[in-house]
Amino acid sequence: METPKTAGPHVVIIGAGFGGLEAAKHLANKPVHVTVIDRTNYHLFQPLLYQVATAALSPADIAGPVRGILGKYENIEVILAEVQAVDVVARIVRTGESEIHYDYLIVATGARHSYFGHEEWEKLAPGLKSLEDAVEIRRRILMAFEFAEKTSDPAAQAAAMNFVVIGGGPTGVEMAGAIAEISRETLARDFRHIDPSTARVILVEGEKRVLSSFPEDLSASARRQLEDLGVEVMTGVHAEKLNEKGLEVAGKFIPCRVKIWAAGNTASFVGKTLGVPVDRVGRVIVQDDLTIPDHPEVQVIGDLANFSGSKDGKPLPGVSPVAIQQGRHAAHNILHMIAGAKPQRFYYWDKGSMATIGRNKAVADLNFMHISGFPAWLAWLFIHVLFLVGFRNRIAVLFQWAWAYLTFNKGARLITRNFQAEQRPLG
């Protein structure tokens, strides 16, 4: 690499998710040189990823090119690369192609879904973390209806019209609600040999209630709203024995073609290369100022961090507000340290949490009050459009939503193929 053009210490940020991007913005036009490394060229608005998976939005609606977002700040450069390890002693980040020296480091590489030791389930029940995941899930859902339309085997047809979502957290609830809506509204008139509205959508949750991180009344409300949409909610049971044909839940086999995994996360492996303790799911246990022991120049934020310095001693959840606030704090810590001061303690300001279920359906815990249904859905809509990166994306998403709301139609119902599969003959 060439020497940075701007003077000042070199800050390296790994990951351009909510945390990394926020940190970069708070270091813009400050007396530091910033290098942001990400393995994709875009920032992904993960809370709306399920809408790509369910054909409501296109990948470009919820993703903005990192260079487009940060290009205007002359002290920031962006590198598209996959980080393999961090050497905290030599202060070097290793990618496959080069070594990048840093003075300060922010690690924000996030998490991916975990199969709790059943890694062979990944192909059977894809999870939802990347745009590629979302497009693949969209393909599977739409292909299941196509298959059901064509087959003359009633058992295979029934299995193709069963959709099982494993995991009843916000992602699982959103996916189950959206699949129910597609089958009941969007696809209702599209087929001749099947009735898409007879599709079964089954949500399987191991805890006693869905949205178990929410207050109990909101969990109950979410369940009612899901059931209004026709989703079958199974709680206190676990998915066992997945295979191509279906899965076993509580000793009973459910034949189903499409299974979606929303049951657990594991932190990025980059955390483990820092040489400090990690928790059960691989999150780096950070100090209460977000740094790691003996290395105040290294901070870990967002889904990769286990921060238990909050009031109740429980680790903060892996949600975007935590990542954003930690990103901002990490940037300020660096500016403090450059000025000769110590990094400061991080406090999380919990503004509440929300999950959407479908058209006019959602729950929101605003701490001072709990809301459900239409008002919660409006609040969800407002917040999600507001936080989308880029004015263009906000307008584009608003238009798609307005269109879908008025017509029940979803525009992005494309089954695109694996690029390599494209070598087939033309038909």
Next chain:
Amino acid sequence: METPKTAGPHVVIIGAGFGGLEAAKHLANKPVHVTVIDRTNYHLFQPLLYQVATAALSPADIAGPVRGILGKYENIEVILAEVQAVDVVARIVRTGESEIHYDYLIVATGARHSYFGHEEWEKLAPGLKSLEDAVEIRRRILMAFEFAEKTSDPAAQAAAMNFVVIGGGPTGVEMAGAIAEISRETLARDFRHIDPSTARVILVEGEKRVLSSFPEDLSASARRQLEDLGVEVMTGVHAEKLNEKGLEVAGKFIPCRVKIWAAGNTASFVGKTLGVPVDRVGRVIVQDDLTIPDHPEVQVIGDLANFSGSKDGKPLPGVSPVAIQQGRHAAHNILHMIAGAKPQRFYYWDKGSMATIGRNKAVADLNFMHISGFPAWLAWLFIHVLFLVGFRNRIAVLFQWAWAYLTFNKGARLITRNFQAEQRPLG
């Protein structure tokens, strides 16, 4: 398959491109049962495909689900399947999964790019026919800039900033113009170690002039407009000896990482299974009523048809107006035949042709006059928005274009990976 629900003869249409879709619409609510077979689940607006390849539009902007378009007509059903052959004697269409009997058949499976016997060039220089092609070309163009930003090898950097488009027809001209615009406007501020506006875009055309199917004055105008954008236009020369590092043109080696093929087409193999004569590029030689000899129940239309019953005796060009008019004609022929009449002679109404080059840049041959530059570009814009299938797509595309026009920004600059490559560890 179940028996069709509607009464009347069974019309099978293979291909949901411009021709097939138009035929289907003209058979809607008529006393026939129609089955449309396509190997994708969407109708693709191919004239705007180059805008997906150059990051201006998203796949969903230019593609509409076939079921969404035709679902409202109760006498039409849609099958997602890849046709392998037609048996014109038994009147059967064979897909991998089933055999579909027809009373009337319209074959509209189109064309794909041809490498004139150099099929090994396909991986080196992808062509632009499908959404997958477009996303792959977009990935290559954006990755070339990313590579140039990272590399410390000046020769490799220069090769990554050279873009060669092979073929100077409308697609080649549009691609070359769009790549020049991306490098000069969209990406101008995005990088720190390279200046994207120094990228070379080279257009290689074997004929003496670009847009050789257009009048000479418009070819000359197109060339001037391309050169205004900084495109280097080479005419009367052929691409030879392609490899990873570059290609040879007129005995001279041009190092370049990204090569794009826009030089020739070959018709779908389905035409060859009809058992009637095909031309040099595999197009079925149809009679002047669009039927094939001895089989008035079989019509071939669009890019797959060689129709030379026009005034000058030359085959009609492979453009959407021909396909649309033939689709309509084929539908009417079938209704005529059902009524006991003979299929009628097809006449093409040539309303002219146009090609766009960039912002405010285009040429249009309206037959009664030739126009260039801004008026031609406005006409191009108007026609292309008008013919986009679906009101939603029209609004979405207008918005993206207005945004890009005002800001020089292109929203769909995503490098998405091959889905299979997604199995890598998280970085």
